[in-house]
Amino acid sequence: MTHADASSTDPSAHPGRPAAADPRRTEGVHPDHADLDRLPLGELLDVLTGDQLGAVQAAQAAAPALARAAAAALPRLQRGGRLLYVGAGTSGRLCVLDATELTPTFSWPPERAVPLIAGGERAIRSAVEGAEDDRAAGERDVQTTRIGPDDVLIGVAASGTTPYVLGALRAARQAGALTVGLSNNPDTPLLREAECGVLLDTGPEIISGSTRLKAGTAQKIALNSFSSALMVQLGKVYGNLMVDLRASNEKLEGRALRLVMHATGAGEADARAALLGASGQVKVAVVALRLGVSAAEATRRLDAAHGHARAALGEA
Known part of the structure; x- marks a missing residue:
């Protein structure tokens, strides 16, 4: 019996009933390395780092979708619009990171890169129970920013089903803002409801369900690439030189x-x-x-x- 077979029939996982299959690929059990916990340290690191190549491949496959999203976002930013990032957990922390780094890297005004994370600033360092399940909070947080038609909201969720992010997306669309959705699972509500859906199809994680691994890496690559492409188009780069950096140290x-x-x-x-x-x-x-x-x-x-x-x- 394979590791996947064992996990799907293990009665201790759900006493009294069989485990339900989850259609989201990020939640599936990786078909390889069922004995991951038995690997020697060197081999373990080889496996973990090697699996990250899937993140690069997923981001490369998503490049056309990212280009379409950037093309739609650019005129809004040229008119003075903002980038708003929304996520929960790992995705939310990556949103905070990308938004924060635009200022020292490109002298992008901090008030024009607004990160929203489920659970608020406390969630950057600590898990806030239930925050990602609050769709209404996502709507409220976006409405509080006074989002408008020239703004661009980037919603990020590995699952593609996070209620907080979907609520934020709904509020942004109601305000006429451009919505971009990044998900690591195909055919999810986030991809369907965003005007610009970007699939980062990374599949099952080597440590099953831990989307801080290659799913998170693919999100980081996509966010980096998307925001950097926008900054290049906005004149923040000369040749390949970062000529709008803020020399703060x-x-x-x-x-x-x-x-x-x-x-x-x-x-x-x-x-x-x-x-x-x-x-x-x-x-x-x-x-x-x-x-x-x-x-x-x-x-x-x-x-x-x-x-x-x-x-x-x-x-x-």
Whole structure:
């Protein structure tokens, strides 16, 4: 008898009745490695890391759907809209992470990246019992943000059935916002109800049911790729250089200096002086050095080019 057979007939799992089959692939028992707990440590790590390749493959397969979602989101953000992220548990924490990192990475205003997690901020570190099952709370939390037609809500749930996320999605659609749904199971309510459904089909987990593994990894890749693509399209990147970073510590100040030097070919002293004149703004320093203009003139040209360095440099 296989491990899967044993689990489906084990009377201790549901005393007095057989276990019900769950149609969600993320809840299925992985067909391989039924003796995972007996593997030597090195082999165990090989199995766990190797299974993560499924996350990469799922995200790659979802790239066309992510592209359609980004294309729909871009004009809303160009009009001043916000990104709202909604999730519960692991998915919610990944939402918080992606929203939070947009500010230091791309100088995206924090008020334009709003993460909502079932159970509130306490749920970032601790499980909040029953929070993900509260559909009404999801609706209320989204309504509290005063969501509007130019906003983009990204709902993330491995199961695709999380009531909190579905409630948030409903409120967003009622307000006219664009809705994007990321689910690791096909044909789920989240994918059906979102305007832009993105399937991350990772299948059963190597530790059955633990969607913090490759399901979560696929979500992280998808969120990273989606938000980064939007930032590139919004002019936050020149070539492949992160020219809109916020240098908030010594490490990032050094990175800003190296970026200016790389983009302009300037020496360290000139790059440092340009950054100082640009109040630490890499993009302004790059345009000023490349065109031989003042920081004020570089800023004016960037504003006229809607923040796109390539256009401000006449390279578009």
